[in-house]
Structures are given as C-alpha cells and as structure tokens.
Amino acid sequence: MKVAEKIQRKINRMQEGITFKYQQLGIDQSEYSAATKTIERLIKKGMIKRVSTGVFYKPKQSAFGELRPREEELLKPYLFQDGKRIAYITGGSLYNRMGLTTQVPKTIKVASKVKRVTTKIGKTQVKPVKSYVDVSNENYYLLEILDALKDFKTIPDLDKKSAIALLKNEISKLSENDQTKIIRYALKYPPRATALLGAILELSNKKSGLDRLRAKLNPLTTYRLVIKKETLPTAPEWNIN
Template sequence: MQKVEGLRSKLRKGRAYRREDLAQWSTSIDRHLSQLVEEGILKKLAQGLYYVPKPSAFGPTPPDENEVIKTYLKGDDFLVVSPNYYNSLGLGATQLYNRKRIYNHKKHEDVKLGNKVYEFRRKPKFPKKLSREYLVVDLLNNLKYLAEDEQMILENLQKNIDTFEAKTLQANAQRYGTIRTKKILQQMR
C-alpha cells in the first residue's frame, strides 16, 4: 500500500504518462496502475498510456491533445493537421472531417488514443507551426483524398492566389510540396 502512495504522489492533474515512465516509482507497476485506474485517479488512453483527469465544473477532463501526442511520441517534434483547417483558407472547402493527421518522424499508423483516432504519418520534413501558405501546400498534396470538388478548389485558388504571401507559398511548395503541388503552383504564378 505504501508504494502505490509513492506513485500517486508523482502524478499531476492534466498530464499524460507512459507506463514505462511510471515504472521507476513502483515495484509492482501493473498492479498499482490497475488500482489507480479502478480508483479513478488514472484513466487509460491506450495500451501503456494513461492520464490524470483534471476536475472541472462539467466533470473530469482529459489532458490537452498536444500533451497526449507528445507523450505518445516521446517528444514534441510533430505537427497536427486536420482537413477541417482547409476550410479557413477561403477556397471553397466546406467538408467536415472527423480525423487529424500528426506529421512526425517516428510513427506511421492509425492509433486510437482515448476516444479519438489519429493518423500518424511519418514525414521527412514539416514546419514547426502551421501557416496559411503551408495549409495551401498540404491541401494540394492531399486534394485527391478529399471529398471536395477538386476543380472548384483549384479555380478558387487561382482567383485568390494573391491573398497568400507569394514568397512564403513558393518556399513551402519547394520544401514540402509533392511534384504535382509544385506544378500546380508554378502554373498559377
């Protein structure tokens, strides 16, 4: 009983933890994890991944999405992208998607973390932060996989190309774009 208290004292509300990280504070980690889950101190997100719920007026809340992804990947070198973000570009994209892609350097798989499925995609290069220009490049890279009218998106991009910073758009296309994306943007100059 004493040892589970030692583990409990290390836990922080709103944080996500890997089993292997918690094992250093317990001599019987699996039994202690089961006990803490049963007590509601910990919630299980996935195999070997847990979080400490944060209390709120509406009940316990899960940790921040970035915290979960950071813990899962064991680092913060990733970029979260959703096809829903394309709707903000003003190019006629209106579909809503129930998925997020996590560009990273380690994993390439679909993983359920808690009640959400994330598409982890290994990419050699991606920016640290999202920009409108990067979203245009990502939209064009993924256009054939979307439920949007491809021709309408391309026509709207042609009409609105001046609303994007030209040098930044070109730099993003050169660094992150597929051959097709580079050709499309080259023709729109």
Template sequence: MNKAQSIRNKIGKLTPGKVFSAKSLNLDGTATTRKILSRLEKKGAIQRVDGRQGFYFIPKQGVFGTVKPPRGVLVRALLTDENKGYRSGLSLYNKLGLTTQVPGNITIACNMFPRTTTVGGVEVQYRKARAPITKDNIPLLQYLDVFMDIKNIPDTTPGKIVKQMKEKLKGLEKSDVKRMIKLSDYYPKRVQALLGALLENLCGVEAAKPLKKVTQSGSIYKLGIKECELPNRAKWNIR
C-alpha cells in the same frame, strides 16, 4: 523521499483527464517504475489508456462513471511522447477551420511505417510523412498537406480553402517561406504550383521564383480553382 513517493507527487499534480507516460513525466523506464505505476493503477489512482502500452490518465468521474480523455488530449499526448509525427488528415483540417466535419478517427503523419491502431477507443491512423519531420517544420508540412488534399476536404471548396490559406501564409516569416519552398520538393508538382501561385500573389514574383520550374513541363493541374479565386492561376497552369 523514496522513488514511489516522488512518482506519486508528480502524478498528484496532474489534473483529472490528463494523459501521461513515464517519459512525459521524466521518469525512467525501469522495472521499478513500472511496478509503482502498476500499483497505482490497481488502487484506482491512475487508469491505463486502452490500446497504448505505457500510457495512463488520471480518472475523471462523470455521471455515468469514468470519463475517457477527449481525442484532442490523446493526440497531444501521443505526439508529445513520441516526438515523431504531427496531426494531419481530416482532424487537422477541422482544427485549422477549413471544414466543419468532425472525423471519426485521427491521422498522424510520422516517420514510421503506416499502420492503424485503436487508442483509448479512438482509431488512430499512422501514415508515412512525405518530408523529414522536425519540430520547426511541422506547421509548414501541415499547410503542404492541406494543398495536397485540397480537392478532397469535405464541406468546402478548393476556392474557399485558397482564401483561408492565404491568410495563414501571411503570418509566415521570410525564413519560413524559404523552408516551405524547400519542403515542397517532397510533394507532387501540383502542390508546388499552388504554393507558387499563392506566394506570388502574396509576396511577389521573386518570392515564388524557385517554384516556377513546375510550369516548364506544360502539365495542367486541375484543382477546381476559379480565376476569380486565384487570379494568377493560369501562369501556374492551375485550372
């Protein structure tokens, strides 16, 4: 089997609307591979994703012509291919069920410099991640991002978010909790205070002890959370 046939076979197994790159299909990045993909594009077998070099999708025909891949598919393809970032911002908060508001763009926290681009007709904002990114710590960083933006998430309140995040933190292993505490050092003290209050509430004083240092400065963290929503807020200087 020659190289062109091998590539056609791999692409033939993909479903309509699927976004892919040479890397995601384990293809080499040689000029020969690029020429084969270019020929397939000219034949209409694949279509290039606008604004993202090296990304293609399998055309899916709708009533009004070719249907572009949904933004969720684009995000997964970008993150899988680059392996350098994670979903954040309003699109993350919507995915976690914290807000019903659907964003007009996608935010990706990454190790690269901040920039804004358009991919497949969708605006993608890359912002600098606060902490080093690894596959295992992405969910923990996403939770910390929620705490970071808790006052700015639309169509909800900080108190409602606290209630929802309590349930999500319950599902973490002890090892995850320890890693999350370490990662919180990269975030503002108000994030550490909120994490500490929630962990103390859920797991006890000892679990939150490493974070207690944030209360020593005497700073007050105005997060808009009521005492009935977080009974131990005063101990963590949260208002």
C-alpha cells in the same frame, strides 16, 4: 517511500489533461510491477484514465463534467521521441481544425518520416502516413499547410473560396525564413501542391523563390483543382483550373 505513495504524489502534482507514461513517474525499472498495480487502482478510482497501452492522463473537471484532452495531447507520446517532435496530425482531423471542413473523420492520420504510428484512442483508429520530409517542431506547421494544398481537391465539404482565403491568410503571415523553408519542402511534394503554393504566394505578393517552384513544374501539365479565376486570380499562371 513506497511505490504507491511515490506515484500518488507525482500524479497529484501533474497538470490535468496532460498525458504521461510510466517513464515520467520517477520510478526504477524494478518498481514497474508495483507501479502497474497502483496505476490500475487509480484508474478504478477514476483519478486517471488510460489513453492506450502505457499512456494515461489525469482528467480535467469543468462545470459541464469531465473534459477529454485535445487530440494533440492524447497523441503526444506518439508525436515525440526523446523530447523531439517526429510526427504531426494530418488528414481530416487537421483540416477540421484548420476550418477547411466541418466533417470529423473516423480515423486520425499521423505523418512521420521515421515512425509508423498505429494505435487506438478510445474508439478512434490512428493510422500512419509517410511524411515527405523529416518532421520537427520548427517545421510541422509548414507541412500542415502543404498537406492542405496537396489534398485541396479531396477535402470533404470544402468551400473553395473560403479555403483559398484562409490558406492565403496563413501563407501571407509567414516570415521570410518560413517562406524559404516552405518552398524548399514543397519541392518534395506532388506538383499540384507546388503549383497551388506558388499561386497563393504570388497572390500574396510573396514572390521570392517562386522561380524554384516554377522550375519543378512541367509547363505542359494542367492541375485540375476546379478553382475559378475569381477565387484565385493567379491560378492560370500556374496551370491551375
């Protein structure tokens, strides 16, 4: 079977809106040259779109026209390595998705401990951020919460009362195992994130492990997050004001 036919069949079976690389086309190293030409022809026909160098997707059509894949999907090749998650989206994009801000950032931040992700998705620049702990599929959602706590004061257009309620809701849903993990990770984060996590955990009546968070904090330090006591009643106990 010719390389072009092989690639065409493979793409025909692919799900729309899912990104892929050359390695997923089932071709040999010796066939890459021919594959490149085939890919370029398919792009010109509009059958596939290029995300960035060596990364493509099959466009999904709807009644309103072509749908662009989600941010997470477009960045998937950079968030995973050998099938394992090594990075996650953070910053403004994350906080917008979480409902903490209505603003859409001009750049996307990707956090990883082992890789610097620098690329461009359309007109959007992707910039690297160093994560505080190693990232995996089992912990990235906890690191997202901790990032929001860390950046609480600087998230643009933030309604603090709604934000505390939203974060409390997310944290209160954590299993006992996840609570143990998020406390362990919080010890690697700046103290302001540790204090805010402690206050919200205590407000949620999740008091197991709070002594570990308190032990990390300097009792003489005040964390100026400008949160009213009626918004977070436990704030004074964690030196948050």
